[in-house]
Amino acid sequence: MAEEIKKIMFTVRKAPHGSIYVYEGLEVKLIMAAYDADISVVFMDDGVFALKQGQDTKELGIKGFAATYGALMDYEIQKVYVDRHSMEVRGMTEADLLVIGEDEETEEPVKPQVIDAQEIAAMMAEQHNILSF
Amino acid sequence: MKIAVCIYEGPYNHEASDSAYNFIKAAIDRGHEIQGIFFYHDGVYNVTKLMEPPQDDRHIANRWSALGATGIDIVVCIAAAKRRGIVDDVLVPNVRISGLGQLTMMAIQADRMVVFGD
Numbered sequence: 001m002a003e004e005i006k007k008i009m010f011t012v013r014k015a016p017h018g019s020i021y022v023y024e025g026l027e028v029k030l031i032m033a034a035y036d037a038d039i040s041v042v043f044m045d046d047g048v049f050a051l052k053q054g055q056d057t058k059e060l061g062i063k064g065f066a067a068t069y070g071a072l073m074d075y076e077i078q079k080v081y082v083d084r085h086s087m088e089v090r091g092m093t094e095a096d097l098l099v100i101g102e103d104e105e106t107e108e109p110v111k112p113q114v115i116d117a118q119e120i121a122a123m124m125a126e127q128h129n130i131l132s133f
Numbered sequence: 134m135k136i137a138v139c140i141y142e143g144p145y146n147h148e149a150s151d152s153a154y155n156f157i158k159a160a161i162d163r164g165h166e167i168q169g170i171f172f173y174h175d176g177v178y179n180v181t182k183l184m185e186p187p188q189d190d191r192h193i194a195n196r197w198s199a200l201g202a203t204g205i206d207i208v209v210c211i212a213a214a215k216r217r218g219i220v221d222d223v224l225v226p227n228v229r230i231s232g233l234g235q236l237t238m239m240a241i242q243a244d245r246m247v248v249f250g251d
Contacts (some may be wrong), residue, residue, distance in 0.1 A: 006241045010187070014251075021141070024174055027212060031233035039242055129246045131139070 006128040007038040012047035016066070017057060022050050023065050025133025032070070033075045040079035040127075041072075041098060042120055043112065044086045051082055051112055053098035066098060073101025073110060080112040083120060135161055137168040137243035139236065141250025143175035144193040145186070148177050149249040153198060156247065157205075168243040169206040170197075170208025171236045174250065177214045180207070182225045194225045208235045 016022045025045055043051050050069070057064035072080055080100050087093070099109040112115050124130060138157055142149035157167055172179055184194050200205040207228040209219060214230055221230060240246050 017195055020174060024213060028173075028233055028236065032237045032240070035234070035237045035241070037237070129240045129243075131246065131248060132241065 002070075005036055005038050007040070007126055009124060009127045009130045010039070011044040011045045011130060012041065012050055015046040015053070016050035017060060017062065017064075019126045020048065020064055021061075021133045025066060025131075026065055028131065029072075029133070030075050031076045038079075040081065041065060041077060041124065042081045042083065042123070044120070046085035046090075048082055048086045049090060051097050053096060054094065055098075061071045067099055069098055071101065072118060075089060081115050081120065081123075082112045084114050084116050087114065135166045135168045135242065137171065137239035137246045139171045139173060139239075139248045139250075140176040140179065141174040141248065143178040144184065146175075147251070149251075150176070150193055151191075153247075153249040154193075154200070156249070157200065158192060165206045169208060169235070169239045170200075171210045171239060172207075173213050173236070175217070176250070177209050177217055177219045180209060180225050180228045181219060181223045183223050197224045198225035198227045201225075210236070 010025065011026060012022055014021050029039065029041060055064055055066040083099065094111065097111045099111055101110050102108060103110055108132055138153055140149055140153045144150050161167060166217050179195050180194050184196060186192055197207060209224070209228060209230045211230050214220065224230070
């Protein structure tokens with residue numbers, strides 16, 4: 001009998017380029033998505049900056065990885081959420097968010113889903129594991 | 134309970150490695166099973182035999198190695214290790230380099246995964 005599919009949530013809480021956590025955390029997500037697990041990703045706190053469209057790391061002299069977020073859905077990572085409050089206090093709106101893929105049927109661009117803290121808490125309570133990067 | 138432990142920070146610079154070690158010892162004393170230990174980010178520096186701390190201080194790499202000798206699977210992420218110059222030749226005994234698939238299996242199979250780091 002097949003084991004139940006485990007729910008694993010990633011939280012992204014740090015700014016994308018001041019440290020390597022978010023970048024290496026992305027590598028973990030891409031690998032885990034290839035396994036039999038129910039993956040979700042929530043961006044909150046400074047982590048919401050990782051979803052800002054139009055990032056350019058050239059002047060920083062480091063490799064950017066925002067383009068990979070644009071392919072999250074291609075990696076079978078469909079459940080991507082962003083905390084509304086974290087965005088608001090940082091002056092970001094849904095218009096600032098980058099695209100993570102396109103809808104299979106309509107081919108419309110898909111953005112991360114903006115949700116409230118209560119919804120995040122409810123999802124967290126259902127998880128088998130939560131990994132923070 | 135089956136517990137997996139993930140460590141994100143380097144030795145001495147940060148308390149994560151010490152906290153993880155103390156947590157693991159306490160968990161074992163309480164009868165829990167350690168599913169595995171996974172070093173990621175700068176955590177990969179915890180198990181290099183090139184470290185030589187002052188003699189009156191704890192030797193973090195040897196401490197992990199001794200824990201590995203008890204049969205606990207200690208895994209260093211290959212991607213994080215390569216980036217930082219950690220290769221098989223510099224590892225203390227009883228730890229191994231492998232991929233993020235190992236972290237995935239720990240995350241799936243363990244009842245709890247406890248992460249130490251910022």
